[in-house]
Amino acid sequence: MTVYLDNNATTMPAPEVREAMLPFLGDMYSNASSFHSFGTAVREAVEQARSRVAALIRARPEEVYFTSGGTESDNWAIKGAMARHGSGALLVTSAVEHPAVLEIASASGSLGFESVLVPVDSGGNADIEAYRRALEREPALVSMMMANNETGVIFPVGELADLAHQAGALFHTDAVQAVGKVPVDLEARTGIDLLSISGHKLHAPKGIGALFVRRGVDLEPFMHGGHQERGLRSGTYNSPGIVGLGMAAELAASLPEEAHSRLLELRTRMEIGILERCPGSAIVARESDRLPNTLTAIFSGVESESTLMMLDMEGVCASSGSACSTGSKDPSHVLKAMGIGSNLSNSAIRFSLSRYTTADEVDLALDVLERAIAKLRRISPYV
Amino acid sequence: MWKYSEKLMDHFMNPRNVGEIEDADGHSEVGSPQCGDAMTLDLLVDDDENIEDVRFRTFGCAAAIASASALTEMVKGEKIGQALDIRNRQIADYLGGMPPEKFHCSVMGREALTSAVADYMRKRDELERAARELLASPPDDIPDALRAARITRAHSKHVWVASEADLPEPDLEWLGLRLSGLTGRRVEARRDET
Numbered sequence: 001m002t003v004y005l006d007n008n009a010t011t012m013p014a015p016e017v018r019e020a021m022l023p024f025l026g027d028m029y030s031n032a033s034s035f036h037s038f039g040t041a042v043r044e045a046v047e048q049a050r051s052r053v054a055a056l057i058r059a060r061p062e063e064v065y066f067t068s069g070g071t072e073s074d075n076w077a078i079k080g081a082m083a084r085h086g087s088g089a090l091l092v093t094s095a096v097e098h099p100a101v102l103e104i105a106s107a108s109g110s111l112g113f114e115s116v117l118v119p120v121d122s123g124g125n126a127d128i129e130a131y132r133r134a135l136e137r138e139p140a141l142v143s144m145m146m147a148n149n150e151t152g153v154i155f156p157v158g159e160l161a162d163l164a165h166q167a168g169a170l171f172h173t174d175a176v177q178a179v180g181k182v183p184v185d186l187e188a189r190t191g192i193d194l195l196s197i198s199g200h201k202l203h204a205p206k207g208i209g210a211l212f213v214r215r216g217v218d219l220e221p222f223m224h225g226g227h228q229e230r231g232l233r234s235g236t237y238n239s240p241g242i243v244g245l246g247m248a249a250e251l252a253a254s255l256p257e258e259a260h261s262r263l264l265e266l267r268t269r270m271e272i273g274i275l276e277r278c279p280g281s282a283i284v285a286r287e288s289d290r291l292p293n294t295l296t297a298i299f300s301g302v303e304s305e306s307t308l309m310m311l312d313m314e315g316v317c318a319s320s321g322s323a324c325s326t327g328s329k330d331p332s333h334v335l336k337a338m339g340i341g342s343n344l345s346n347s348a349i350r351f352s353l354s355r356y357t358t359a360d361e362v363d364l365a366l367d368v369l370e371r372a373i374a375k376l377r378r379i380s381p382y383v
Numbered sequence: 384m385w386k387y388s389e390k391l392m393d394h395f396m397n398p399r400n401v402g403e404i405e406d407a408d409g410h411s412e413v414g415s416p417q418c419g420d421a422m423t424l425d426l427l428v429d430d431d432e433n434i435e436d437v438r439f440r441t442f443g444c445a446a447a448i449a450s451a452s453a454l455t456e457m458v459k460g461e462k463i464g465q466a467l468d469i470r471n472r473q474i475a476d477y478l479g480g481m482p483p484e485k486f487h488c489s490v491m492g493r494e495a496l497t498s499a500v501a502d503y504m505r506k507r508d509e510l511e512r513a514a515r516e517l518l519a520s521p522p523d524d525i526p527d528a529l530r531a532a533r534i535t536r537a538h539s540k541h542v543w544v545a546s547e548a549d550l551p552e553p554d555l556e557w558l559g560l561r562l563s564g565l566t567g568r569r570v571e572a573r574r575d576e577t
Contacts, residue, residue, distance in 0.1 A: 303420065305444035309395065312384065331419070343442075346419045379401050379448060381412070381423040381440035 003361045006317045008352035014203040020247040024240040032237040049246025056249040058187040065229045069209035070176040070198030074100040076222035077172045077194040081141045083220035087112040089140040094118045095337040124153035124285040135167035142169045146178035150334040151285045152294025161191025180252035193217045204248035208241030264292040273366040278373045293353040301382035310372035316365045388479030394449035402438040408539040409503030413494045424495035450489035453477045511537035513565045526554040535575040543575035
């Protein structure tokens with residue numbers, strides 16, 4: 001039996017999503033750009049999906065562009081916006097972004113612009129004073145994630161976006177972990193100009209995502225080609241993926257009120273269980289505003305890969321921020337930015353739940369976890 | 384995820400020789416700044432300098448834990464010199480292989496062993512030097528029987544003394560106590576019967 005608690009890595013495609021996609025992997029194979037009515041039928045499904053994604057984030061359908069996923073959306077948003085400025089323009093982003101954003105900042109020199117990273121405090125919250133100081137440098141674009149993939153910490157992007165606008169900058173947010181888990185209202189959050197969505201984080205398949213581009217925002221095309229997506233993102237429509245993302249958005253938008261609190265209850269159950277049953281454990285950013293599905297725990301004195309291995313042997317899937325792979329084990333940049341030392345961050349495990357997670361699964365994971373941590377502590381030189 | 388052999392997984396899930404040894408002959412604490420891994424290792428060395436017992440603790444990945452466990456099995460009963468000759472390759476082979484990216488994780492176990500053997504040797508040599516120096520320039524209160532005695536060899540916890548004359552037990556005890564004072568460890572002097 002598998003207990004899947006790694007939903008921030010990817011989620012199970014919802015059964016309804018799979019069902020919705022199937023015709024487009026079969027009879028409905030036509031090219032959505034084709035003139036004939038066979039093509040038009042597929043195009044209608046694509047446009048329905050666009051409307052559904054737009055509805056989930058309270059945007060206009062024409063502001064939603066389909067991409068291959070979160071990484072492409074981030075790359076297009078940032079590179080596409082920075083390309084509209086001369087060399088030496090400034091990108092402001094945070095130290096805890098997903099690599100899809102952070103690596104662009106690292107490569108900014110060769111891309112012809114400059115970048116500055118806003119630090120976070122020990123709770124994983126953006127340092128607002130440092131943010132204001134960065135804005136004084138008149139950036140062209142600000143990119144601050146909506147919710148962190150490792151800690152679940154939510155940035156107040158509405159306010160951050162307003163501040164960016166006051167400084168004359170465009171504002172992008174990587175909302176890959178947030179969309180479908182917490183409400184996103186782009187009608188209310190008018191400061192957000194660009195927003196990245198990834199399908200497979202919200203029970204759609206891999207290989208599909210979207211970028212919200214607010215009407216009037218000028219973006220360099222990302223893919224040149226056959227003029228799809230109004231010439232901004234060419235490439236034959238991935239109709240099965242698009243329809244899947246549309247259905248996933250529809251499902252997320254129609255979740256009952258109690259879905260959020262149910263997830264929060266399960267997460268709390270897991271956190272309390274960890275703290276009570278695994279001595280020497282701590283929850284990262286526990287006091288901060290976080291996604292309801294995400295928790296990162298530190299099990300002091302126990303190395304994370306060993307913990308993951310023991311969990312895996314009992315069918316529990318979780319993840320760690322670091323990977324001892326090519327000879328150097330880089331501690332998680334997120335935990336490091338929060339001031340957590342490498343010994344503790346090498347003991348961190350992330351559990352991420354989904355709306356399909358059950359209380360029984362959480363309890364089973366806790367049983368396995370308690371045994372694994374106790375066993376590894378007996379081997380550890382630190383306890 | 385890593386593809387680990389069954390034997391490696393067995394040593395990870397059921398590590399051998401975990402813990403510490405009270406009054407160990409050799410002790411080491413090593414760490415890999417590269418990985419943040421850390422390890423302690425204790426050795427018990429017998430009179431013939433064979434590894435009588437070895438215990439370890441490791442903070443590290445499955446490969447690091449399994450390598451340390453395997454190493455303890457490989458060196459138990461071996462002469463300390465031979466134990467130092469064990470190569471990382473042999474540890475990996477003993478475990479039925481490991482991913483190349485994980486070779487570096489097995490290095491820490493060898494470092495810990497080398498360092499613990501060095502700790503034993505340092506204590507042994509320190510004791511031997513202290514004993515030889517004591518007999519070379521004997522204090523006024525030295526028992527007469529020890530004036531003609533010589534040190535034949537040493538261990539971290541005891542020295543062997545030989546003499547043409549008879550060596551009474553209280554005289555050996557005197558030497559042991561004096562050497563304990565000099566080294567700051569509880570050591571004893573033994574009659575070399577060979």
